[in-house]
């Protein structure tokens with residue numbers, strides 16, 4: 231259903247808007263944000279989808295990352311969906327930060343309790359681009375790229391790998407690279423898909439293991455002081471992903487950023503590089 235604008239603010243010459251619409255994929259009202267750069271007044275601009283991490287709404291990225299200066303300079307539209315359905319009554323959906331509300335994991339749930347609403351893979355892949363195109367007629371070119379953080383990095387990598395040709399480029403900040411092997415993925419895949427094994431179809435490392443398409447380049451930034459990277463629980467596993475990329479001949483630029491943690495301070499430090507990486511692919 232058509233989206234309604236909830237708020238608009240001018241930033242770096244472009245317009246940042248939050249919109250709401252009735253989602254057919256998620257069977258609830260969904261909110262997303264769009265940054266339209268000033269160049270869109272003259273000609274259609276390409277799109278970068280940003281997928282946020284656990285506990286986020288559509289707002290964390292545009293409030294904390296400082297993305298708009300680079301998006302404006304590069305002429306990129308940035309689309310920022312929410313991370314889960316909202317306002318639906320499912321027992322247990324608000325009990326933990328890493329499952330349910332704010333933690334849709336960018337998969338289509340198959341389990342009866344969740345499947346009527348938790349369809350975030352289909353939402354991001356198919357419904358959202360249509361809703362955005364309809365909301366901004368004539369403003370967008372068909373070219374798109376995808377980028378995300380942590381759970382959203384997992385979403386970006388898997389959407390890219392599962393849909394060759396749909397996105398021109400992919401990058402991520404501290405992505406969950408091998409979710410079938412870590413507690414966050416274990417919980418999400420058992421809950422939404424019924425088993426960890428079913429999650430292999432949504433695991434970037436497993437998808438990369440099977441990758442046989444044309445070569446491409448991935449950019450990943452990882453904070454070396456990220457508390458989710460090491461210790462008892464390593465939720466992220468970039469080294470495992472890097473090893474498989476190497477095996478498959480896919481060029482991964484994995485930048486270990488000394489002293490940086492998992493937060494939006496880290497993202498804000500390198501977001502301009504990621505948008506430039508995507509702009510080069512989208513030209």
Ligand SMILES: N[C@@H](CCC(=O)N[C@@H](CSC=O)C(=O)NCC(=O)O)C(=O)O
Pocket residue numbers: 282283284285286290294327379380381382492493494
């Ligand atoms: N509350 C949790 C940590 C939650 C957290 O760190 N969320 C990250 C994404 S983590 C992976 O997807 C985030 O982006 N938070 C929003 C923000 O604005 O920082 C805990 O206590 O461990």
